[in-house]
Amino acid sequence: MPQFDTFLSSPWLAGVAVIMIVAGLAHGTMGFGFPLISTPMIAMVTDIQTAILVSLFPNLAINLVSLVRGGNWRASIVRYWPVAVYVLIGTVAGTRVLVLADPEPLKLLLAAMIVVYLQQARLRAIDWSWLERNPRLSAALFGLVAGFLSGTVNVAVPPLVIYFMALGLDALAMTQILNLCFFVGRGTQALTFGASGHLGLSTFVATAPLTAVSLAALFVGMRIQRRIRPQVFQGLLRKVLWVMTLILVVQVARHYLP
Numbered sequence: 001m002p003q004f005d006t007f008l009s010s011p012w013l014a015g016v017a018v019i020m021i022v023a024g025l026a027h028g029t030m031g032f033g034f035p036l037i038s039t040p041m042i043a044m045v046t047d048i049q050t051a052i053l054v055s056l057f058p059n060l061a062i063n064l065v066s067l068v069r070g071g072n073w074r075a076s077i078v079r080y081w082p083v084a085v086y087v088l089i090g091t092v093a094g095t096r097v098l099v100l101a102d103p104e105p106l107k108l109l110l111a112a113m114i115v116v117y118l119q120q121a122r123l124r125a126i127d128w129s130w131l132e133r134n135p136r137l138s139a140a141l142f143g144l145v146a147g148f149l150s151g152t153v154n155v156a157v158p159p160l161v162i163y164f165m166a167l168g169l170d171a172l173a174m175t176q177i178l179n180l181c182f183f184v185g186r187g188t189q190a191l192t193f194g195a196s197g198h199l200g201l202s203t204f205v206a207t208a209p210l211t212a213v214s215l216a217a218l219f220v221g222m223r224i225q226r227r228i229r230p231q232v233f234q235g236l237l238r239k240v241l242w243v244m245t246l247i248l249v250v251q252v253a254r255h256y257l258p
Contacts, residue, residue, distance in 0.1 A: 067180050111245045
């Protein structure tokens, strides 16, 4: 499997561009989902760290555009900014683990987070009323967990979606605060990678075409959102995510089993 220093010059590059287009379309249609799709799909042909580095700057651009989309985004930020702070702290710890740990077991963690996302409807049936009774504790708990997952496997969606839906946020506010948390997580990830010598200007330049492709797909997805029911797209996405989960688990098993 190619690592980052050879990955972008390998035959896989065209495939990565297609992945970015699919992830950008999904994010534009649903308001989130770019790392949930791009990270596991790229990780299937390389390792987690390379997948995160390849998609880092496209992620930042996607989250920034999504954050300010829809207006009145400042109100969402003013109310829920503490969660983003906890995401920042958790991301620092998670990225350090990503840099130092064996990348193969992290694929299992990524697969597990995809399953949690796919089972969120059942998880929402749990009594989450304690969240509102303990706002500071719940914000810290879910923010730190989401940040750690953001740093290690680039997927913070499951705990954050469960948290904000349990609080009863409307769709626009939830999309904005989710993208704030994602943007903070990606920015912290970039700084932590940079401090450890794993990220520089060359990465930004090398992945700039992928960023442009991702943004173009995002805007197309926003147009699609007005014309199709999100349920249709989500149904297809669920099937794809189950397949990716199975592939990731099989890859790890093949790596460790004789």
